[in-house]
Amino acid sequence: MKVEQISIFIENKSGRLAEVTEALGDMGVNIRALSLADTSDFGILRLIVDKTDLAKATLKERGFTVNKTEVVAVEVPDRPKGLFGILEILDRAQVNVEYMYAFVERCGGNAVIIFRFDNPEEAIKVLTQNKVNVLQGSRIYSM
Amino acid sequence: MAIWNPEKECLDRDRLRDLQLKGLKDTVSRVFQNVSCYQNKFKELGLSPEDINSLEDLSKLPFTTKEDLRLNYPYGMFAVPMRQVVRIHSSSGTTGKPTVVGYTRNDLNVWTELVSRFMTAAGLTADDIVQIAFGYGLFTGAFGLHYGTERIGASVIPMSSGNTDKQIMIMQDYRSTALVCTPSYALTLADRMEKLGISPDSLALRVGLFGAEPWSEEMRREIEKRLGILATDNYGLSEMMGPGIAGECEHQCGMHIFEDHFIPEIINPDTGEVLPAGSVGELVLTSISKEAFPMIRYRTRDITRLTYEPCVCGRTLARMHKTAGRSDDMLIIKGVNVFPTQIEEVLFQVEGCEPHYQLVVDRVGAMDTLEVHVEVNECIFFDEMKKQRAFVEMVEKRLVSTLGVGAKVKLVEPSTIKRHEGKANRVIDKRKI
Numbered sequence: 001m002k003v004e005q006i007s008i009f010i011e012n013k014s015g016r017l018a019e020v021t022e023a024l025g026d027m028g029v030n031i032r033a034l035s036l037a038d039t040s041d042f043g044i045l046r047l048i049v050d051k052t053d054l055a056k057a058t059l060k061e062r063g064f065t066v067n068k069t070e071v072v073a074v075e076v077p078d079r080p081k082g083l084f085g086i087l088e089i090l091d092r093a094q095v096n097v098e099y100m101y102a103f104v105e106r107c108g109g110n111a112v113i114i115f116r117f118d119n120p121e122e123a124i125k126v127l128t129q130n131k132v133n134v135l136q137g138s139r140i141y142s143m
Numbered sequence: 144m145a146i147w148n149p150e151k152e153c154l155d156r157d158r159l160r161d162l163q164l165k166g167l168k169d170t171v172s173r174v175f176q177n178v179s180c181y182q183n184k185f186k187e188l189g190l191s192p193e194d195i196n197s198l199e200d201l202s203k204l205p206f207t208t209k210e211d212l213r214l215n216y217p218y219g220m221f222a223v224p225m226r227q228v229v230r231i232h233s234s235s236g237t238t239g240k241p242t243v244v245g246y247t248r249n250d251l252n253v254w255t256e257l258v259s260r261f262m263t264a265a266g267l268t269a270d271d272i273v274q275i276a277f278g279y280g281l282f283t284g285a286f287g288l289h290y291g292t293e294r295i296g297a298s299v300i301p302m303s304s305g306n307t308d309k310q311i312m313i314m315q316d317y318r319s320t321a322l323v324c325t326p327s328y329a330l331t332l333a334d335r336m337e338k339l340g341i342s343p344d345s346l347a348l349r350v351g352l353f354g355a356e357p358w359s360e361e362m363r364r365e366i367e368k369r370l371g372i373l374a375t376d377n378y379g380l381s382e383m384m385g386p387g388i389a390g391e392c393e394h395q396c397g398m399h400i401f402e403d404h405f406i407p408e409i410i411n412p413d414t415g416e417v418l419p420a421g422s423v424g425e426l427v428l429t430s431i432s433k434e435a436f437p438m439i440r441y442r443t444r445d446i447t448r449l450t451y452e453p454c455v456c457g458r459t460l461a462r463m464h465k466t467a468g469r470s471d472d473m474l475i476i477k478g479v480n481v482f483p484t485q486i487e488e489v490l491f492q493v494e495g496c497e498p499h500y501q502l503v504v505d506r507v508g509a510m511d512t513l514e515v516h517v518e519v520n521e522c523i524f525f526d527e528m529k530k531q532r533a534f535v536e537m538v539e540k541r542l543v544s545t546l547g548v549g550a551k552v553k554l555v556e557p558s559t560i561k562r563h564e565g566k567a568n569r570v571i572d573k574r575k576i
Contacts, residue, residue, distance in 0.1 A: 007526035009519045011556045037528045042554050063558050065519045069526045098527050
């Protein structure tokens with residue numbers, strides 16, 4: 001039920017983001033979703049791509065520090081309080097959200113949000129119990 | 144200008160040599176008897192105290208290094224029983240353990256005498272009010288200077304380090320005439336006074352005695368101009384005694400080494416060969432009067448040059464020039480000794496991880512800054528910003544507790560630190576000292 005994500009350490013200097021995307025493009029890797037967290041010195045770029053292992057190997061070869069992490073993709077009703085409903089379930093189960101970001105594509109009529117949880121197994125369990133749709137990796141990579 | 148001890152400071156050099164030889168022979172036989180480290184080293188070379196019959200024989204003796212002090216931590220190098228030791232000081236740890244030094248009552252007396260000499264040489268008298276802005280504690284700086292200042296009869300303000308605004312207030316209100324601190328702290332005080340709109344003319348300050356870190360002639364001129372004082376230099380290291388090995392007179396033409404207590408040599412740091420008078424090389428010191436912690440041919444790692452011509456002030460003692468760097472990789476940051484290996488140790492404590500790193504030292508305004516650049520690798524890269532920042536903070540915290548001086552940690556991408564022949568260039572010192 002989990003989705004693979006790669007995180008890349010990027011120093012805050014011009015052209016680095018372009019280099020990441022160029023390297024991936026050269027290998028025919030398509031970016032499905034991304035988020036960038038930054039400080040004045042450095043940033044952490046998180047990507048969901050269609051070919052995770054190829055992307056990781058390519059970036060490592062180009063000298064980047066890359067980690068693979070597991071995140072959860074959740075279908076969220078695309079209406080006011082849609083996200084709130086999901087977060088309420090998680091809060092009741094005392095699952096913490098480390099960070100989250102939105103997926104570009106919609107899934108049916110719903111939005112897709114990528115979550116990084118402190119306890120993903122528990123998160124998936126309570127979301128599924130509450131009839132929230134958690135998306136498979138294979139589905140996300142090809143969306 | 145006055146000379147504290149003209150009999151010794153202006154001693155005829157032939158008589159000085161006699162006195163040195165006597166002190167050397169005495170020291171050698173004492174360490175041979177009481178310190179196993181020296182005994183073993185002498186025996187390895189087939190030497191006994193009887194082999195020392197002239198000052199030239201000094202070069203037969205083995206060197207003593209910081210590593211010897213580390214291996215004999217804490218009291219292995221002491222040459223007297225602990226009941227004769229009345230004071231203990233210690234330097235910052237270089238490889239985890241600090242260096243411990245001890246003093247007998249007579250050692251403290253000599254230390255006080257030598258500080259009195261350079262205080263007097265800088266022009267201080269019983270009429271002066273002396274503000275000591277070195278930290279009182281394990282560090283040898285403040286205490287050594289304190290008692291010498293008292294002995295010349297000056298009024299000592301044991302202010303200790305830091306608290307710049309209060310330093311300035313006391314300087315104004317207590318009418319301090321002399322300031323004793325690191326040269327960089329003198330500039331910090333000048334900066335702060337400018338910000339507060341306090342003119343140096345409104346102070347009673349007239350002399351500064353600065354030491355514990357290398358500084359240039361340009362920096363001296365700047366301090367003199369901005370504080371309106373005479374700025375003199377003094378030299379010491381805790382392994383030998385602390386401040387009081389050498390000090391300048393008001394002519395500012397090199398620091399008089401108190402040769403009746405220490406024999407200086409200049410060596411080629413690579414070969415250990417003794418260089419002729421006037422050569423630039425590493426300063427090696429031998430104590431010839433110390434009781435608790437004698438040092439035979441201690442390698443200071445400071446690069447300098449000696450002059451044996453008498454000074455216009457009348458002193459016949461050799462003069463050492465400002466230190467021009469180190470023969471090892473030690474850095475002096477805000478007066479604190481820092482070795483790159485200490486930083487390496489902190490970084491390598493992180494489980495299973497040996498990141499490449501580089502130290503970038505700079506001087507912003509008057510203050511030294513230390514930045515540690517660390518190449519990120521998989522085991523110190525976290526996908527969560529919270530964890531990544533916590534890592535940086537943890538390393539910074541460990542650095543300050545290990546080094547005794549704050550450092551900013553900056554994470555950089557892999558392979559961005561330049562390597563020479565596979566080895567990373569560990570230090571970039573941007574300070575113009």
